[in-house]
Amino acid sequence: MPTTLAVPVFVISVILEWIGVKMGYVRGRYETADALTSMAMGIGNVVVNALTATATLWLMMLAWPYRIFEMPVTWWSFILVFVLYDLVYYWKHRLAHRMRWFWAEHITHHSSEHYNLTTALRQPWFGPFTMLIALGWPMVILGFHPLYIFFAGGLNLVYQFWIHTEMVARMPRWFEAVMNTPSHHRVHHATNPRYLDRNYAGVFIIWDKLFGTFEAERDDEPCVYGIVKPLESYNPVVVAYHGMAGLFLDCWRDGFRPLTWVKRFINPPGWSPDGEHQRSEDLRAAWEAEHANSIHPPKTAPAPAE
Numbered sequence: 001m002p003t004t005l006a007v008p009v010f011v012i013s014v015i016l017e018w019i020g021v022k023m024g025y026v027r028g029r030y031e032t033a034d035a036l037t038s039m040a041m042g043i044g045n046v047v048v049n050a051l052t053a054t055a056t057l058w059l060m061m062l063a064w065p066y067r068i069f070e071m072p073v074t075w076w077s078f079i080l081v082f083v084l085y086d087l088v089y090y091w092k093h094r095l096a097h098r099m100r101w102f103w104a105e106h107i108t109h110h111s112s113e114h115y116n117l118t119t120a121l122r123q124p125w126f127g128p129f130t131m132l133i134a135l136g137w138p139m140v141i142l143g144f145h146p147l148y149i150f151f152a153g154g155l156n157l158v159y160q161f162w163i164h165t166e167m168v169a170r171m172p173r174w175f176e177a178v179m180n181t182p183s184h185h186r187v188h189h190a191t192n193p194r195y196l197d198r199n200y201a202g203v204f205i206i207w208d209k210l211f212g213t214f215e216a217e218r219d220d221e222p223c224v225y226g227i228v229k230p231l232e233s234y235n236p237v238v239v240a241y242h243g244m245a246g247l248f249l250d251c252w253r254d255g256f257r258p259l260t261w262v263k264r265f266i267n268p269p270g271w272s273p274d275g276e277h278q279r280s281e282d283l284r285a286a287w288e289a290e291h292a293n294s295i296h297p298p299k300t301a302p303a304p305a306e
Contacts, residue, residue, distance in 0.1 A: 002154035004046075010161060014039070014117045017167060021116070028116050028166040035118040037234045041108065042121030044236060052127030059128055060136060060146035069143030078152070081144050083204070085136075085152040090207040092135050093200040097280075101265040104243035105130050111239055113226035115189055120164035125240040156202045160185075180205045183217045190223035193287035196280035228270070228283070 018035070020026040049056075071077045096106035108124040139149055163185040171181045180201040188199040198215035201208050208214035217223065231242060251261045260273050270278035 001150065002158050006158045006161070010042075010117070010121065013161070014121075017117050017165065020167070026167040027169075029114050030116055030118075031114055033234045034112055034114050035116070037236060037239060038112055038118035038122040040236045041123055041125070041239060042118075044125050044240065045121075045123035048125045048127050052129075056128045056133060057146055057150075059131075059133055060140055060149070063137040063140040064146065066141050067143045068141060071143040071145070071148070073148060077144075077148075081139070081148055081152045082155065084139055084142075084144075085149060085156060086201075086203045087207060088135055088139060089153070089156055089202040090200050090211070092132055093202065094211075094213070095135070096132065097197050097200070098268050099266055100247055100269050100271065102130055102132050103269045104247045105132075107227060107243035107269075108240055110189060110227050111231045111242075113230065115164065115166055115186060115223070115225045117161065117164055119189070119225075120161045122239070159203050164189075176205075178204060178206055184208075184214075186223045186225075187215050187217050189225050191226055191228055192221060192224055193280075193284045194218075194221060195223065196228075196284055228278070 014035075017026065017028065018030050021028040021030050071081070093106075096102040105124045105126045109119075109122050112119050112122055136146075136149055140146055160180070163180055163182045165182050166186070168182040170176060170183050171179070175181065176183065180199070180203055184199045184201065184205050187195045190196075195215055198213055199205065199208050200213055205214065231239065233239065233242070247264065250264055254260045254264075254273065257273075263273065264271065268279045268281075270280065270282065272278070
């Protein structure tokens, strides 16, 4: 797979960035414990994915008998599968932020309060457990073999590695308009209310612009990274499973209320059965109300004519 072949490049890039940051040559921040945790999460992700590879392929192959076409492996079909995969990735990623069951896995990737190339390696240890992989079934039904889809997905992840950095301020305007970049993805990892749940793109930022989830990085509002409730742990097991543990603990505290449990699973993170929600939209609304004048300055009446 492309990600496996790219591992040496990942390692060398992390070393060079780390040295560059420590020596003051490039912009960024590194904390040793945090970076080592992120790298441990990356190793664990590779192990878990290897152990569950057969199950993952089996789940995707469930849709293969229902394919409408059978796409050949050619240059034009590769372009098609790569673009379609990125569209599917956008919606998978959006669901991973907007449904707590999926967020319980994805929260791992956002748990670092630093933003550097090791953050790209901070990946979950769930394999196909959450079943989010099922969003790829429509591509299989269209006739793309699961192994072809996995190859496109691997290239998608390889692309996303380099955008996890503060070294690069902005790319050329034409590139920023179409492609996902470090600037766009810094917004995605930020906890600033303005930036919450924005820029879900994998490779092409056009999906966010098309579906109304784009937010540009602002020079007057630096990104604050991490999650809304900081984890404060470098234990890889805690990092990997604290989101799922928190979800089931909340259900335990609810008592035997199956309907409430379902609501917790399908509603966004921060949803509460008592109505005291702390979802991203609630945090953003409160922030906008507090900063109403600075966001939307009041119009001043024109001076009277003399």
